[in-house]
Amino acid sequence: MSTFVMPSLGADMQSAVLMEWKVKEGDPVTKGMVIAEVETSKGVIEIEVFEDGTVEKLLVEEETECAVGTPLALIRSKDTAAAIEPTPQDLATPLLETLKEPEHETVAAAERIKASPAARKRAKELGVELSALAADKEAIHLAAIESEVTAKTPQPSGMRQAIAKAMSRSNAEIPHYYLSTSVNMTPALHWLEAYNKNKSIQERILPAALLIRAAVYALKEVPELNGFWKNDQLQMSTQINPGIAIALRKEGLITPAILGAEQMDLDATMQALGDLITRTRLGKLRNTEITQQTITLTNLGDLGVESVYGVIYPPQVALVGFGRIMDAPWAQGDTLCVRKVMQATLAGxxxxxxxxxxxxxxxxxxxxxxxxxxLR
Amino acid sequence: MNEEQIKQSIIRQIVLIAPDVDPGEIVPDKNIQRSLEIDSFDFLKILTALNEELGVAVPEADYGQVDTLEHMIAYFAKRIAS
Structure with missing residues (x-):
């Protein structure tokens, strides 16, 4: 028997709301299966189970806020030995500062008032008591929360605070160095155009996917940049899980990982990227995707700046920045010509x-x- | 299909894929991607959806001809007619 606990989904996470169980007691589960959805500052995240077995008991009701480490369910293991294996979530607790021993108690969600997740989240950001609002209403909608805004000083969103914490820690603890190089992208873009010509519009490869592929290729040759700084030493990772910086339309940024990118060809990389962007914007990411990044790639968009000098996300040890691809003068032999040029940068x-x-x-x-x- | 119908299809797909865009923000002669902050991934999704709806696939080489709403309407109108 093992206990399935609220995982840490980032150094900054203290608690999350268990929104929905995807399994019921008695259901068989397999390693990697999504068994619950939790709401965090990064949106709704699907949580995977890390062993094969059966759900013995669900310990927490839906819509309950739980501190990290709170027991959520009992899983009867197929293989009893598996129960004591540490979970890969250990990757997610990179802090030099020791995490406070999580309090093993559940914070009852405000008297189980009916409110949409968006309303619940916004209420929390604004510090509005749902119970106070609900006194004379059946259920609460986002509009009701927003109407309280004028009365309260808005607090920064959960995501903003999460980014603030991670970046402050990074700049305080990581001695960054920065490098930059100009890349002639004309051959790559020409090749990609020819490659895409034979493909339907749905299968078309974006330059971003080619750049991810190129970075993964280079990381195989320079694996020292792919991994973590833990216990005062570099731990290289054999798996390459590039965290892709994806801007959310409203506000904020998430860097979910393409897991196992080292095994993907160009088409698979594009498919994984498309799937990741879509699910990020829908708020449907999995816990492994937001905790197991081994490096970050940023600014793959075509609307960006010329060059980006990023802040490393601890415990990772590097961040690669791709600037906007633009027409620029380029010396080739003794001729001056115009080429598609991109600044590639590295923060190490x-x-x-x-x-x-x-x-x-x-x-x-x-x-x-x-x-x-x-790179095909 | 007339130009007005094509225009409505384009606007509908843009708003579907970028839900925070207000149709009023879509200025006919402004670069769609830059003015509405639509990245290359969403732009491709818009073209894919329009391909399904209008039956016209825009090759990459023609991206320069579909940069604004105006240009996009003209591009599709010409190809649907022919």
Whole structure:
């Protein structure tokens, strides 16, 4: 028998609301199966179970806010030995500062008042008591919360606060170094255009997918940048899970991972990217995707700036920035011509690697983009 | 299908894919991606949806001809007619 607890979904997370059970008592479960949805500052996240077995008991009712570590369910293991294995969620607790021992108590959701998740979330951000609002109403809608705004000073959103915490820690603890190189993207874009010509519009590959593929390729050759700084040492990861910075339309940014990108060809990378963006915007990410990033890739959009010098997301040790691809003068031999040029940048953790390693990565990245057919 | 119907199809797909865009924000001669902050992924989704609805696939080489609402209407009108 093992206890399934509220996982930590990021260094900054203290608690989350268990929104919905996807299983009931007695249901068989398999490793990787989504068994619940929880609402966090990063949106609604699907939570996977980490072993095969049967749901013995659900310990927490839906719409209950639970601190990280709160027991949520009892799982009867198929393999009893599996019960004591640490879960991959350990990856998600990178803090140098020790996390407070989570209080194993559940905070009852405001008397189980009927309110939409959006309303509940907004109410929390604004510090509005749902019970006070509900006194004379059956259920609460977002509009009712918004109408309270004038009366209260708005607080920053949960996501803003989460980003603030992570970035403050990063800048306080990680000695960053920054490198940059200009990449001639004309060969890659030409090749991609020809490649896409034979494809239907649904299968078309975006330059962003090619860049992810190129970064993964270069990381295989320079694995020192793919991993974590933990216990005062670099731990390289064999799996490459690039966290892709995806802006949300309203506000904020999430960097969910493409898991196991090292095993994907270009088409699979594009498919995974499309799926990830769609689910990020729908708020349908899985816990593994938001906790197991081994490196971050940012600014893959075509609306961005020329170059981006990013802040590393701890415990990762590097962040790759891709600037906007733009027409620029380019010297080739002794001719001056116009080419599609992109600034690729690297922010590295100087505790883990030196500039030489970072330079090697940018060099490999540049090289592979000059022979893009190898990225297929 | 006339130009007004094409225009309504385009606007409907933009709003479906970028729900925070107000149809009033879509200015006929402004770059769709830049003015509405639509990234390349969502732009591709819009073209895919329009392909399904109007039966016209825009090749990448023609992206320059569908950069604004005006241009997009003209592009589709010409190809639906022919």
């Amino acid at each position: 953790d100087h505790r883990a690697t030196d500039g030489r390693t970072g330079g090697k990565f940018l060099d490999r990245l540049n090289q592979i983009l000059q022979t893009p057919e190898e």
